Amino acid sequence: MHHVPCRYYGLVSGRAKPVSISPQSGAPQADLGDPWAYNPLVATLLQAKSLTKRYGATVALDSVDFEVQEGITGLLGPNGAGKSTAIKLFLGLLKPTSGSAEVMGDKTYESVEARARLGYMPEHDCLPTAITASEFLTHMAQVSGIPPAFARIRAADILRHVGLEEERYRPIGQYSTGMKQRVKLAQSLAHDPLVVLLDEPTAGLDPGGREDMLRLIRRTGRDFGISIVLSSHLMGDVETTCDRIIVLDGGRVTEEGAVSGFTQETETLLIEVYDNREELVIALASRGIIATLDGSSLAVELESQSEYDAIRDALVETNTRIRRMAPRRHQLTDIFRSDS
């Protein structure tokens, strides 16, 4: 029996077993070798091997190697770093100058079927204005290989997931920017991909809309088990949303690892006080502790745990009211500060 490469499942927590749809009956069939077939032993979803892309004399990506595993991965870097080029190479929209961009071992520019495992939310406008979100998502699901009857159900599920259930019968042209971004995200999820590549998903959104979009992305990644690659130049977006980051700059990978590794505690203690800051600095200095003013806080480089006792004594001596005392954490901005 011919099995159509189409997997379908409702939006439930966790990843359902892939099924294929019989072309005759439209009923789900046992899964035998469809291109979505996901081997849980293969942790690497995307892999760049010596990936190079040149546009004439301009080198967009210079022999980069990195891997994307399950979870939410941030692709971070300034404009022109090569993020969008990397995404287009994985999607098969561009052919590498050398090296390879593989999706679970397949090269998407050679294997069209491999693209069915990917979802893509572009940065630029990509929505028709005249038709409704429901029509558009149903069509996109069908183009991805889902039978019409299932495509309609899938479209309704996804639009509910992104919070557009009430608006789904309005033409997309009447939507706000935030709603259009949600439709863009929804179309990328319409065919239940394994990995979704989001190119600057918060572009053009106000702070509230941005937070909503990031919350939606987190929910998509964590509740529904869809791995996400989030490309952004906004460190805040990546820091609050991603598990891992890959930092690109000038077409090269400069940093790579878990976000928690980049935001771990430092040896610097931040003491935030209500008053007597200058007196406290003097009292600490008399105890051999150098404190520097850091905004509204004092920053102390800790050398031993005994310095906590000295700080307590200095606070009591100067009768200073303390608001907060905690080790400083690294921020993703430090990556770029250290580079510069």
Next chain:
Amino acid sequence: MRARKAVFTDGIKTILGVGHGSLAKVLPVLLFGAAMTPAVIMAIIASMFEVIGDVLPGHADYYQVVSIVLIIFAALVAPELLCPDRRNGVISLYLVRPLTTTDYVIARWLAFFSITLLLVYSGQAVLLASLILSADEPLDYLKDNWKDIPRILAAGLLVAIFITTLPLAISAFTNRRAHRCGGRDWPVHHLFSDGRNFNRMRRRP
């Protein structure tokens, strides 16, 4: 296969205005009516007069009568199949799905070709049926003229291919409605609407 079928079906819906609001359905209905009208008029006249062969135009002449309608139909429909996808950026979503550029173009072409062929054959079918039925001896008429049927089909096929391919090919080079009308159908506009669209577009920077 399902992806190609979806793009083909969407093309058919776009041409017929299905799912695009009531206004979008007006144009295809008018054009379909305009293409059928000559055949219907010829059929009515054929049923009223007996001097069919000498006075009324035959199947070959029907294409000449409806060619203007077919050209206008192609001029208005072909860009709608390709340009909005590029103008709105939807094409980038198609090309990251299991669909090649060739698949997309073929599916769109087939949608346009199917409707055009239907339009061409419908008029000829009405004309043929009316000529047969209005003959004194319908069976004799059919026996005498049966060779016309493959000719009608072959000619219709060629007309549909020409009407479909050329406008789509030209539409592929632009994404603006007014531009492609001005550029591609300039001869038609120049003849029938003194070329105002073309002149307007020439001034566009």
